[in-house]
Amino acid sequence: MSAVPKPLPQITPEMAPFWEAARRHELMVQRCRGCGTRRFPARELCSRCLSRDAGWERVSGHGQVFSFAIMHQVYHPAFADAVPYAIVVVELEEGARVLSNLVDCPTADVAIGLPVEVVFEDVAPDVTLPKFRPRRAAA
Ligand SMILES: [Zn+2]
Known part of the structure; x- marks a missing residue:
């Protein structure tokens, strides 16, 4: 364990519904009522x-890795024990792309197109981070 706590996300009014859903261990994205396009993060105007x-x-929380980066550099002391770790952009089955971490996966196995599913990490009493892990094949 690291002695320095990891920084918590800033919860903006626009993204509050996303974080409230995460606390319930649900993944939610914004959806345009004009054309139905799902988007992340929340925006005022549909592009x-x-x-x-x-x-x-x-949304289901199922998707695939759209792009990724493996972090080796320690930019914040709280992440000293975490490197190397994977930052991923996940394209959800429903269409939005979500930036997150990939967990439960050796960094050598991270690949574009890897099927993933959401998992929830309660990091503070009122903050839960949605992360992704490789999707297990249905038994
Ligand atoms: Zn729209």
């Missing part, structure tokens, strides 16, 4: 149809 009308929708 596809320019509608400002949007809501939040629960």
Whole structure:
């Protein structure tokens, strides 16, 4: 364990529904009410149809690695024990792309197209981080 606590995400008003859902261990993304496009992070304007009308929708948490980076450099002392670790952009089955960490996976096995599923890490009493792990094959 590291002696220095990891920094917690800043919870903006726009992203509050996402973090509230994460505390319930649910993954939610914003969905445009104009054209149905799902997006992450939350934005005021739909980049596809320019509608400002949007809501939040629960998604499966299933997707695949769209792109990734393996972090070797320690940019914050709290992550000294964590390197190397994988930062991934996950393309959800429903269409939005979410930036997160990939866990339970050797960094050598991280690959574009890897099927993943969401997992939830309770890091503080009121903060839960959605992360992803390789999806286990259905038995
Ligand atoms: Zn739209």
